[in-house]
Amino acid sequence: MADGNSHSEEPHDTKADTNQRGWVAKRWGWIVTGVVASLVIVGLAVGLGVGLSSRHSSSGASSSNASSDGSPKNDPTTGDSSSAASIWQPAVGVKWHIVLQAPINETEIDVPVYDIDLFDSTASIIAWAQGQGRKVICYFSAGSYEDWRPGSASFKPEDYGNGLEGWEGELQKKDATALTRTTLTGYENDSGLDLTTDTAVDSVTFLADATHARNMSFGLKNGAKILSQVLDLIQWNVVEECVQYDECGDYAPVIDAGKPVFVIEYPTTEERPSYCKPSDTVFDLGNIVGSIFKTLLLGYNSFTTTDGVELAYQSHGDQAKKPLILLHGFTGSSDVWGRNISALRENFWVIVPDLRGHGRSGRRPDGKDATVSRLGKDLKELVDWLGLNDKDHTDQDVARPSCIAGSLGCAITWSFTEQFGQNVFDKLIWVDQAPLQNYTQDGTWGPEHGNRSLNSSESLTNMLDTLSTNPDDVYKGTVDGCLAYIWDPIWGRQQFDSEAAYLKAQEDDTSFFLNIAKQGDPTWFGKLMSDHTTLDWRGSIKKNFSAASDSSTDILVVASERSGCFPAAGPMWIVDAILEDKNKTNNAWDPYVHGVVVDFGGHWCYWEDAGKFNDLVLKFLARQPTNQ
Incomplete structure (x- = not known):
């Protein structure tokens, strides 16, 4: 969920200049209640220059990537009607600022994303923003239909619907997709x-097709009722007043899909909502509203560790359900679980941290915290912060958490257990990680x-040298080795309908x-x-998890026969080691491992x-505990 800082607009004043809105909100004043009769917003893609930007501005300049009629030029080598550049996908949590009031180079708020009026902004303004990165x-x-907009004369009378209350000169039209909260949706109100x-x-x-x-x-702007049908078409969602109308949860699927939700609220000076203090400014309000959405949507939260580092985590689902922690691996973040959260949150309270030094989490500047042991301590502090550490089962209202860990995340759970003891977790799922990386002499x-x-x-030295000179090569090599369809391209191409689809997936995932x-x-x-x-967890795993x-703790080990990182025998060694003494003990705590x-x-x-x-992990997690 992105924090939103907003300037709002009032209904159009037909007495004003036809190129300007009537504005009442000032930059450091309260946001005044208003409506924006729109569902669709278009964002300029990564790598696009002023030409394409200005084609959509009031300047009317043409784009070097478009023909004279505004349609995209065909690629002379592929015949593809789209540009070779990737379509911009903003990250969840990116900060933004909506300015429909003044040229953005007159503002001083430093955010990576600006939302501006298409027709009231010139190509030079867009070029200035892009020049600022x-x-x-x-x-x-x-x-x-807005009678003051360029091209309004192109509409025929039979295209007009009923007028929009409070918006003089604005009518609903035939291709209306939806309107904002104040005017309801085009298919719900009396549109005519x-x-x-x-x-x-x-x-x-x-x-969407024309834009892409x-x-x-x-x-998409608002549109919760059609969201499930168009989610794959959008790169983000702009939402108005979901705090006021208690609808923020309707937009959780956008976050789960790894796409941001940009939020706008419209408190008035006369009736400040409970989440605003009298001294709050517009800019401060964005952070306050952002915090509210973290709670309502269970999006990003954070806590500070005992060594003063702020760690971020996502929280999804009903907190009354059994907690499930997802741990990502090296160079990843909580976003890598974006394709799993929706299914898991149906039955669990899903908690997804960004490991220290990864994603949105901090790290110590001296680098002395770059150890698996410290990450194990972070997991302990997260468990304690959320009140999940009830290993003695004295509080029957607190369910033991389970955890799915991938790669480095597995080692973090081993370190956690070595430092803080057994039985905190009900179930552990370890995904494709052997207990030792290096070969032994x-x-x-x-x-x-x-x-x-x-x-x-030697291989570590080579990696460190490359990280210091060209880290992208290391990151790219990690992707190539961790995705089977890239690591094994013969098999990989068989998973796609065409070579173009295969290459597109590779480009997008990379x-x-x-x-x-x-x-x-x-x-x-x-x-x-x-x-x-350098860490060898073989002895620790036997000591802490064997019969x-x-x-x-019940354990599921997942290995892959197509892994570019480990042969399947590496992770599967864990199963054999845990079961080695299974028949040599009468211990009542006889663990289940699969x-x-x-x-x-x-x-x-x-x-x-x-x-x-x-499906695999949900079946395992649904299994009744062996030892309770």
């Missing part, structure tokens, strides 16, 4: 037109078990994971991997085929 979203009303939700979906689909063909990203651990590429001091990795510091990552690769131990070797993906199988992975 900002992305620009251009607002326009796709659901109504035969509008349905199918009409709305058709219109959004048309606009021009290599621009596309966003005594021959007990080699190519049949250890990491396929990062398995020696961009997604690289952008996440770039949120971290390569030097810090190098220190963490230096620690991780001879006091463990009451191993599965999958073929539907690689090291990140939970991303490659989320449906199969979700």
Whole structure:
């Protein structure tokens, strides 16, 4: 959920200049209640220049990527009507600012995303914003006729619907998709037109296709009732007044899909809502509203560790349900679980932290915290912060948490148990991680078990050198090794309908994971991997989880026969080690451990085929505890 700072607009004043709105909100004043009769917002894509931007501005300049009629030029080599550049997908949590009041270069708020009026902004304004490294979203009303807009004369009388109350000179029109909260939706109110939700979906689909063909990203404004049908078409959602109307939960699927929700509230000076203090300004209000959405949508939260580092985590689902923690791996973030959260939250309170030094979480500047041990302590502090540490079961109202850990996340749970004891977790699911990365000189651990590429001091040195000179090469190599369809391209191509689809998936996934990795510091990552690769967890796993131990935790080990990181025998060693003494003890705490070797993906199988992975882990998590 993104914090939103907003300037609002009043209904159009026909006595004012036809190129300007009537504005009442001042930059540091209260946001005054208003409405924006629009559903659709278009954002300029990554890499697009002023030409394409100005084609959609009031200047009327043409784009070098478009023909004279405004349609995109065909690529002379592929025949593709879209640009080769990737469509911009903003990250969940990105800060934004909506300015429909004044040229944005007259503001002083430093945020990466601006939302401006399409027709009231010039090409030079957009160029200025892009020159500052900002992305620009251009607002326009796709659901109504506005008589002061360019091109309004093109509409015929039979296209007009009923007028919009409070908006002189504005009418609903045939292709209306939906209107804002104040005016309801086009298919619910007295529009004078035969509008349905199918009409709305058709219109959004048309606009999204036209936008994407021009290599621009596309966003929806409000539209909760059609969200499930158009979620795949949008890159973000702008939402008005969901706090006031208690509707924020309706937009949780957008967050779950890894797309941001930009929020606007309209408190008045006469009736300040309970979440505003008298001294709050517009800018402060954005942070306050953002905090509210973290609670209502159970989006991003944070806490401060005992060594003073702020750690971020996502929280999804009903907190009365059994807690389930998801731990990502090296260079990842909580966003890598975006394809799994929706299915898991149906039955669990899902908690997804950004590991220290990753994603939105902080780290110590001296780098001394880049250790698996410290990450294990962070997990302990998260569990304590959320009140989940009831290992003695004295409080029957507190359910023992379970945890799904991928890659480095597995080592964090092993470190946690070594430091803080057994039986905190009800169930643990370890995904494609062997207990030792490096090969051993005594021959007990080699190519049949250890990491396929990062398995020696020499390979670590090479990685550290590359991290210091060209970290993107390391990040790209990680993606190539962790996604089976890239690591094994012959098999991978068979999973797609066409070569174009295969290459598009590779481009999209690589961009997604690289952008996440770039949120971290390569030097810090190098220190963490230096620690991780030296650790041998074989003895610790036997001591803490075998039948001879006091463990009451059920365990599922997931390995992949298509992993580019480990041969399946590496993770599966854990199952054999835990069961080794199963028949040699009368211990009442006889643990359940199960191993599965999958073929539907690689090291990140939970991303490659989320449906199969979700089914697998949900069946295990639904199993009645062995030891209770």
